[in-house]
């Protein structure tokens with residue numbers, strides 16, 4: 001059985017339909033790169049999986065159970081953790097206090113504060129610093145660490161590179177590497193396609209709210225990605241996938 005199943009999902013922001021008939025399954029250990037141009041609907045889909053938006057239609061199943069209307073705090077307790085775009089840390093709280101918030105989900109597992117500091121060694125000397133005083137890379141590491149503290153089965157990483165210098169992004173990805181190869185199921189939204197394809201086992205490309213490409217990462221060419229990303233297959237007269 002799939003760990004996560006998305007079935008014909010529609011999500012709206014008022015009159016605007018941001019996600020249109022999206023369906024896919026994720027197996028345990030999949031690392032899914034969710035790609036697409038600005039406004040394609042990636043963040044809306046990630047937030048919908050995390051419970052921040054309720055679907056207008058369709059279903060989200062976790063381990064076969066329909067969680068479409070389960071509120072976000074209960075989804076964390078069921079093992080879905082989102083590292084949101086923009087990190088959303090509590091800037092007046094310390095690194096350690098932010099990390100401990102991840103524990104409030106009450107899930108047990110291998111992740112604890114010391115293991116987070118092992119995974120992100122640059123955070124340890126900053127554990128008592130307020131996160132508002134941290135560098136972008138340290139803030140991103142704290143946001144990822146906070147999610148890991150909830151011992152998730154599915155980790156949703158939305159644009160972890162955003163606003164970071166290439167050098168810092170390299171460091172964050174190096175630190176993520178152990179996680180990416182540890183069997184944790186991950187959905188990664190990443191604008192840097194090369195970086196996303198390096199770590200992903202599977203790639204889904206969204207265009208105007210729809211899935212237009214869904215393939216194992218090893219089977220997909222740069223050309224296919226470019227065509228899906230920019231909707232060039234439609235310009236060539238083909239029907240878009242839906």
Ligand code: ATP
Nearest residue numbers: 013014016018036037038039040041042043044045
């Ligand atoms: P980006 O890479 O720019 O973050 P995205 O692929 O993540 O893009 P979304 O942020 O999900 O796309 O946006 C999808 C569409 O929904 C866009 O047209 C966007 O303007 C719109 N949208 C997103 N959030 C809201 C909101 N809170 N209210 C109204 N419209 C929204």
